[in-house]
Amino acid sequence: MSSALQGLLDLDQPSLYFSLATILFNPIFWNIAARSEYRHRAITRLAGGNSRHGCYALAVTIFSLGIFRDYLYKNAIEHQPQHPILAYGEVKVTAALFFIVGNVLVLSSMYALGVTGTYLGDYFGILMDERVTGFPFNVTDNPMYHGSTLVFLSTALWYGSPAGLLITAIVFIAYTVALRFEEPFTAMIYAQRDAHSKKE
Numbered sequence: 213m214s215s216a217l218q219g220l221l222d223l224d225q226p227s228l229y230f231s232l233a234t235i236l237f238n239p240i241f242w243n244i245a246a247r248s249e250y251r252h253r254a255i256t257r258l259a260g261g262n263s264r265h266g267c268y269a270l271a272v273t274i275f276s277l278g279i280f281r282d283y284l285y286k287n288a289i290e291h292q293p294q295h296p297i298l299a300y301g302e303v304k305v306t307a308a309l310f311f312i313v314g315n316v317l318v319l320s321s322m323y324a325l326g327v328t329g330t331y332l333g334d335y336f337g338i339l340m341d342e343r344v345t346g347f348p349f350n351v352t353d354n355p356m357y358h359g360s361t362l363v364f365l366s367t368a369l370w371y372g373s374p375a376g377l378l379i380t381a382i383v384f385i386a387y388t389v390a391l392r393f394e395e396p397f398t399a400m401i402y403a404q405r406d407a408h409s410k411k412e
């Protein structure tokens with residue numbers, strides 16, 4: 213292995229690739245699932261025709277995949293080298309701060325959106341009455357993704373793990389790509405609803 217990577221990354225650890233696989237898989241999975249719901253009512257049909265039950269089932273699935281992904285991330289970091297530069301106390305304090313801020317963003321946006329708003333309810337035809345603009349949406353447009361990225365970052369810093377930083381960068385890219393797909397789709401669903409309600 214190239215010596216530049218020595219002490220930073222151990223590319224021979226399978227756990228690194230398992231972690232990356234779930235990070236890439238999860239947003240791809242929920243986008244495909246949500247779009248097949250929107251186009252073919254695939255999940256609602258599986259749920260016996262009840263779209264709300266379908267959305268709850270998808271929520272439980274996405275949530276569980278997230279827990280699995282987090283577990284594999286922790287596991288990957290445990291098998292990777294720590295770097296002394298990241299061992300300073302200030303880094304741990306920063307990590308703790310990011311962990312708190314990240315979780316506040318994730319949990320408060322879930323609270324503001326509710327289960328169906330958080331877990332792609334708009335693809336099921338379960339729309340919010342109006343756009344949520346209060347906290348945490350007045351801090352960032354995508355508190356869920358930014359909060360989640362911060363939690364990944366905080367874990368990498370806490371364990372002084374360059375591999376964790378690399379994985380966090382890939383999380384950020386995966387969410388950025390996911391948003392490119394999700395934002396126009398959501399905007400289109402709401403635009404259709406608004407056009408429809410104006411006619412009535």
Ligand SMILES: *[C@@H]1O[C@H](CO)[C@@H](O)[C@H](O)[C@H]1NC(C)=O
Nearest residue numbers: 345346347348349350351352
């Ligand atoms: C966001 O809204 C909350 C409460 O609704 C408020 O306390 C906070 O100051 C706002 N933040 C910004 C950056 O506007």
